[in-house]
Amino acid sequence: xxxxxxxxxxxxxxxxxxxxxxxxxxxxxxxxxxxxxxxxxxxxxxxxxxxxxxxxxxxxxxxxxxxxxxxxxxxxxxxxxxxxxxxxxxxxxxxxxxxxxxxxxxx
Amino acid sequence: xxxxxxxxxxxxxxxxxxxxxxxxxxxxxxxxxxxxxxxxxxxxxxxxxxxxxxxxxxxxxxxxxxxxxxxxxxxxxxxxxxxxxxxxxxxxxxxxxxxxxxxxxxxxxxxxxxx
Numbered sequence: 001x002x003x004x005x006x007x008x009x010x011x012x013x014x015x016x017x018x019x020x021x022x023x024x025x026x027x028x029x030x031x032x033x034x035x036x037x038x039x040x041x042x043x044x045x046x047x048x049x050x051x052x053x054x055x056x057x058x059x060x061x062x063x064x065x066x067x068x069x070x071x072x073x074x075x076x077x078x079x080x081x082x083x084x085x086x087x088x089x090x091x092x093x094x095x096x097x098x099x100x101x102x103x104x105x106x107x
Numbered sequence: 108x109x110x111x112x113x114x115x116x117x118x119x120x121x122x123x124x125x126x127x128x129x130x131x132x133x134x135x136x137x138x139x140x141x142x143x144x145x146x147x148x149x150x151x152x153x154x155x156x157x158x159x160x161x162x163x164x165x166x167x168x169x170x171x172x173x174x175x176x177x178x179x180x181x182x183x184x185x186x187x188x189x190x191x192x193x194x195x196x197x198x199x200x201x202x203x204x205x206x207x208x209x210x211x212x213x214x215x216x217x218x219x220x221x222x
Contacts, residue, residue, distance in 0.1 A: 094157065
């Protein structure tokens with residue numbers, strides 16, 4: 001099973017600041033890494049697929065990078081609606097696995 | 108527009124059974140892998156099971172293997188999860204999700220296992 005480790009667990013930032021979230025895989029997963037956002041009380045939604053591709057309707061301030069074992073989600077300038085929990089997820093092999101999540105909170 | 112609507116959740120006693128359903132619309136259901144993902148209260152996301160477009164390939168998390176059965180009916184655009192021998196630790200919101208990319212999520216249905 002591929003283990004995904006997200007850091008930090010919590011990120012305290014102000015609107016307008018840049019957010020950088022990390023996800024590390026326990027083995028090489030090529031580019032098969034997705035990022036999901038979950039707001040309180042809502043279902044998750046896909047932000048980034050295959051490491052760097054924005055999903056339909058996702059604003060350009062969200063970007064993803066990385067390959068192999070190290071991946072990054074960057075939010076260039078935080079909007080009030082971006083404060084949420086972010087999960088990375090790999091689809092390189094079954095079982096599909098998720099990271100533990102990074103909570104982006106208002107400082 | 109892709110829509111995934113789960114139903115069938117509720118309160119069940121330990122050892123009991125429940126069948127979840129997911130009605131899909133807005134896309135070619137028979138062409139996509141489908142998945143169940145769950146989230147225990149206050150916890151992270153946990154993949155439960157996946158089924159290929161023609162049901163040829165089926166995968167389960169170790170935590171549910173032998174107790175849960177995933178299935179689909181492409182003629183009805185529907186996905187199912189039969190859950191037997193339920194335990195307290197199965198308490199969660201269960202999401203129906205399209206594709207291994209998990210690119211579209213339903214709103215979820217709550218399953219509570221408690222005496």
